[in-house]
Amino acid sequence: MDAFVEWLRATPLSQAIVFSIWIWPACETIHFIGLTLVIGIVGFFDLRLIGFFKRISVAAARDLMPIAIAGFLLNLATGLVFLIGHPEQYAHNAAWWWKVGFLGLAGLNAAIFEVAIGPQAIGLAEGGETPIGAKVVGAVSLVSWFGVLYCGRMLPYLGSAF
């Protein structure tokens, strides 16, 4: 892995990211804006799954999801810029690997919802009580996205990134 990190750091793209004075702050700003879209819209859907906002059907709450996906793609792109710019500060950073782990958990949880639990929950009318499986998916999603946020913000303090 260290050989890959060294190779990546030597690429012109990595050099360009590091030597620019504005690329890093601009990407950080976009990363923060993207995180609000993911936390706000996914969090709202999770709260509906758990049993809040019952006047809104699960299907209607899910209609906002493309905006959360757009926010996530912004963060994936800007996150890759950070990784390409300074791979050495993430490769051995426990907080970063925890963050990747929480992202994986969030993804797996969403996949379980889509395949196994979603169809039943999405068929509920307004006011409908979600099944226990949907409540668990909502709670796991909330925990994993706040886990992603926590580990990301703590990268400089639990590890040594900036």
Place this chain on the structure above:
Amino acid sequence: MMAWLEGTALATWTRESPSIWAYPAILTLHTVGLGIVVGANAVVDFRLLGFAPRIRIPALSPLFRIILWAFVLNAVTGFVLFMSDATTKSAQLVFYVKLTLIALALWNALVVRRALRRGPEWELVPSRYKRLAVLSLVLWAGAITAGRLMAYL
């Protein structure tokens, strides 16, 4: 005044304690609050702009209670972060830009909240509220940008 704030026990602890429960925890809570305040506002704004038309708009009003509590969290954590570095931050123009944008965004949110509490059953959202939704997204994105730039300017 700023030097006094910076010299208080709370400010000194926040700035100098090596514990991750000091500065890192306060900063993380500030980011959590930011995600909730701006994200929950974005849910309302995108609905007003015509996304997710199956969501009945008045049913979104409980979001403002969540926004209020997350905002209180950020006012408190923000003040403590400010205290810990008051002489520097009070001299940063971008800090006052951030505060102004937040004040305008809050006023905007209060106007939208008042409209939602009247329980409107809009077939089409009036263009006045669409404009407020765009303004809300722009103001919050601006506040985030100004906040981030405080670390660089």
